[in-house]
Amino acid sequence: MKLKTTLFGIAYPFQDVKEVLAKANEEKSGDIFLGIGAKTVSERIAAKAVLSQLTLEDLRQNPVIPYEEDEVTRVIDDMVNESIYKEIKGWTLGYFREYILDHNTTGEMIKRVSKALTSEMVAGVAKLMSNMDLVYGASKIRIIGKCNYEIGKAGTLSFRLQPNHPADDVDGITASILEGLSYGCGDAVIGINPVEDTVENTKRLLNSIYDIMGKWNIPTQNCVLSHITTQMQAVREGAPACMFFQSIAGTEDANKAFGVNKELLDEAFELIKHRGAAPGPNLMYFETGQGSEMSINTDHGVDEMTLEARTYGFGKRYMPFMVNNVSGFIGPETLYDGRQVIRANLEDHFMGKLTGLPMGMAPCYTNHTNIDQNDQENATMLLAMAGANYYMGVPVGDDIMLSYQDTSFHDDATLRELLHLKPAEEFFQWLINRGVLDQKGKLTAKAGDASIFLK
Amino acid sequence: MISENEIKKVVEQVLMELGGAIKVEKGLSMDSNTDVKGCGEEEDGLPDITTIDLKKQVLVPNPEDLAGLLRMKESTPARLGVWRAGPRYKTETLLRFRADHAAAMDAVFTDVSEEFVARNDMFAVKTMCGSKDEFLTRPDLGRMFDEENMAILKEKCVKNPQVEIYVSDGLSSTAVEANAEDTLQTIIQGLKGYGIKVGTPFFVKYGRVGAMDAVSEGLGAEITCVLLGERPGLVTAESMSAYIAYKATVGMPEARRTVVSNIHSGGTPAVEAGAHIADIIKIMLEKKASGLDLKL
Numbered sequence: 001m002k003l004k005t006t007l008f009g010i011a012y013p014f015q016d017v018k019e020v021l022a023k024a025n026e027e028k029s030g031d032i033f034l035g036i037g038a039k040t041v042s043e044r045i046a047a048k049a050v051l052s053q054l055t056l057e058d059l060r061q062n063p064v065i066p067y068e069e070d071e072v073t074r075v076i077d078d079m080v081n082e083s084i085y086k087e088i089k090g091w092t093l094g095y096f097r098e099y100i101l102d103h104n105t106t107g108e109m110i111k112r113v114s115k116a117l118t119s120e121m122v123a124g125v126a127k128l129m130s131n132m133d134l135v136y137g138a139s140k141i142r143i144i145g146k147c148n149y150e151i152g153k154a155g156t157l158s159f160r161l162q163p164n165h166p167a168d169d170v171d172g173i174t175a176s177i178l179e180g181l182s183y184g185c186g187d188a189v190i191g192i193n194p195v196e197d198t199v200e201n202t203k204r205l206l207n208s209i210y211d212i213m214g215k216w217n218i219p220t221q222n223c224v225l226s227h228i229t230t231q232m233q234a235v236r237e238g239a240p241a242c243m244f245f246q247s248i249a250g251t252e253d254a255n256k257a258f259g260v261n262k263e264l265l266d267e268a269f270e271l272i273k274h275r276g277a278a279p280g281p282n283l284m285y286f287e288t289g290q291g292s293e294m295s296i297n298t299d300h301g302v303d304e305m306t307l308e309a310r311t312y313g314f315g316k317r318y319m320p321f322m323v324n325n326v327s328g329f330i331g332p333e334t335l336y337d338g339r340q341v342i343r344a345n346l347e348d349h350f351m352g353k354l355t356g357l358p359m360g361m362a363p364c365y366t367n368h369t370n371i372d373q374n375d376q377e378n379a380t381m382l383l384a385m386a387g388a389n390y391y392m393g394v395p396v397g398d399d400i401m402l403s404y405q406d407t408s409f410h411d412d413a414t415l416r417e418l419l420h421l422k423p424a425e426e427f428f429q430w431l432i433n434r435g436v437l438d439q440k441g442k443l444t445a446k447a448g449d450a451s452i453f454l455k
Numbered sequence: 456m457i458s459e460n461e462i463k464k465v466v467e468q469v470l471m472e473l474g475g476a477i478k479v480e481k482g483l484s485m486d487s488n489t490d491v492k493g494c495g496e497e498e499d500g501l502p503d504i505t506t507i508d509l510k511k512q513v514l515v516p517n518p519e520d521l522a523g524l525l526r527m528k529e530s531t532p533a534r535l536g537v538w539r540a541g542p543r544y545k546t547e548t549l550l551r552f553r554a555d556h557a558a559a560m561d562a563v564f565t566d567v568s569e570e571f572v573a574r575n576d577m578f579a580v581k582t583m584c585g586s587k588d589e590f591l592t593r594p595d596l597g598r599m600f601d602e603e604n605m606a607i608l609k610e611k612c613v614k615n616p617q618v619e620i621y622v623s624d625g626l627s628s629t630a631v632e633a634n635a636e637d638t639l640q641t642i643i644q645g646l647k648g649y650g651i652k653v654g655t656p657f658f659v660k661y662g663r664v665g666a667m668d669a670v671s672e673g674l675g676a677e678i679t680c681v682l683l684g685e686r687p688g689l690v691t692a693e694s695m696s697a698y699i700a701y702k703a704t705v706g707m708p709e710a711r712r713t714v715v716s717n718i719h720s721g722g723t724p725a726v727e728a729g730a731h732i733a734d735i736i737k738i739m740l741e742k743k744a745s746g747l748d749l750k751l
Binding site for chain 1: 515517518519520521523524527528530531532533534535536537538539541542543544548552553555556559560562563564591592593594595626686687688689690692
């Protein structure tokens with residue numbers, strides 16, 4: 001294992017794989033904050049050069065946090081398919097990049113290799129890729145999830161309807177749901193971030209969405225994004241939940257701060273399999289994003305991109321229906337501007353798909369970051385080309401509860417039209433019957449008038 | 456279901472309340488440049504688009520159920536009933552969204568004016584951040600002072616004050632300019648009424664909440680209170696908070712702070728907040744505690 005190279009006659013030595021991974025990262029304010037990022041552009045490229053010659057075996061044997069010290073490392077390593085690993089462990093990361101991009105390599109071939117990967121390998125190969133590499137590579141990999149209904153099939157694009165309300169008011173939530181439906185949004189899930197994280201409130205909101213789904217016969221699934229322990233209790237008390245939601249991270253410490261660990265998530269997965277309102281088999285919904293570990297001092301000096309890959313590795317254990325990436329949500333101390341957020345979004349989508357996850361994306365921004373609507377729309381279009389399974393749908397992109405901006409009902413409809421994509425099958429038929437979309441999947445003259453559902 | 460008559464009544468009532476602001480025309484949405492009352496039309500320019508009450512504005516040209524749509528909008532501040540141009544926003548919707556975001560960004564990226572500091576007889580110090588960029592990307596530096604700035608604080612301020620109150624930009628200069636003066640004066644007056652002595656007020660540039668711990672230690676204050684601009688949302692960029700702690704120390708748990716948030720004209724108005732804060736400080740001095748340790 002060689003950890004040193006020379007560029008233009010200048011030597012660049014690195015101490016260990018962890019340092020190579022951090023310095024090979026494109027510029028991110030989070031890595032600079034931790035003092036682990038490359039000091040110069042040349043050092044960054046030198047780190048990429050060193051990384052390109054490391055083998056998959058080098059990366060497996062040098063996890064950024066040791067196996068003995070971290071549950072996330074253990075979960076990931078224990079899932080490796082040893083037979084496939086034996087076939088590929090001698091590959092260099094440089095070769096692996098070319099393998100993914102090769103015309104002869106299909107999505108199914110990548111998915112097979114994926115079974116033998118650890119997250120350091122996933123992050124490593126993504127660090128060697130340019131933005132268009134990330135889009136092209138990811139576009140080969142389709143990961144389908146089924147809860148009540150299937151999403152993620154080729155030719156489709158789905159959306160989570162996010163009808164949040166600053167007081168969890170059911171009338172207000174219903175109003176936003178009907179508006180979203182009138183633009184064709186809501187086939188991935190109708191999911192509410194509640195203001196009040198209590199069992200009673202979670203039950204009330206789960207029941208409310210479930211009633212709406214019943215009243216208008218909407219072929220979708222519901223979710224209330226309170227803490228998973230709150231949702232578990234709500235389900236034990238009989239509330240109808242199609243899936244469980246939880247934010248997860250890439251270190252054991254960070255998960256602990258989020259109030260979860262493997263044991264708890266195992267228990268939740270068993271519970272939703274036996275008591276949930278949907279047949280599955282994919283019944284979990286995870287939210288992730290670069291920088292969450294460093295924002296709560298649980299990063300172990302590891303770069304935010306590698307930790308994000310580890311988050312996916314951890315989440316894979318639970319065969320999720322949806323993984324939603326929200327890099328951009330925390331703020332400028334993790335991702336400084338539009339350029340950094342777009343890069344992170346493309347990395348995350350690629351890394352998630354390479355891990356085997358049904359990735360959806362929430363290219364988003366807060367108001368104390370040097371990002372505006374145009375940056376966000378750029379990220380959204382690039383991710384749609386890359387084949388993201390789904391996006392959020394927020395009225396005019398303005399989340400009035402969480403105070404940040406995300407993709408809107410209008411963005412969602414536009415993406416489908418631009419790339420000739422359709423909603424999930426059953427939802428598509430429902431929209432046609434309701435007069436929102438025509439047979440070709442285009443908005444009708446009535447689309448956008450939520451009051452058509454009041455009849 | 457409600458009867459047709461009832462719907463008619465609701466529509467009439469709503470239209471009356473709006474003063475005829477909604478005019479649904481055939482095939483087109485309401486003409487946004489006219490008929491919108493309270494729009495603050497200037498003689499030499501266009502009306503101010505940010506004064507339009509979005510809750511009462513329906514841009515859907517011929518809704519199946521206008522009264523129903525208005526009821527829906529009444530139940531949430533979400534931007535509903537906005538209609539579309541193809542699949543995209545109408546120009547008016549896009550401009551209003553960009554204007555609201557512009558106000559939020561400007562609140563973050565603009566500095567509190569020197570006039571504000573002078574007008575309030577304050578002096579200014581800064582944390583270890585050298586620029587706005589550094590302030591945004593290095594939360595740690597926004598909680599610390601270098602020796603020079605700490606020396607200025609110690610030289611110009613009354614030592615060991617019972618209550619030290621200062622103002623800091625935080626993430627919204629707009630919030631500080633809109634609220635801090637009134638809040639500060641009301642707190643000082645309130646405390647005077649209780650016979651409580653207040654230290655020397657000053658302004659901290661590039662300040663995070665935690666800078667109050669360094670202030671508290673440096674000046675030996677019994678109670679420290681900072682009035683600080685909060686991260687703006689699209690609804691308002693003017694929200695300010697007061698963070699108050701009893702004998703704050705660097706590295707203490709966050710749970711030891713008491714927070715009065717949402718101080719702005721649409722939330723708790725500045726003067727009202729000031730009176731409330733003065734009362735909290737009085738109780739803190741009596742109970743010698745703050746945050747979760749203090750039962751209000």
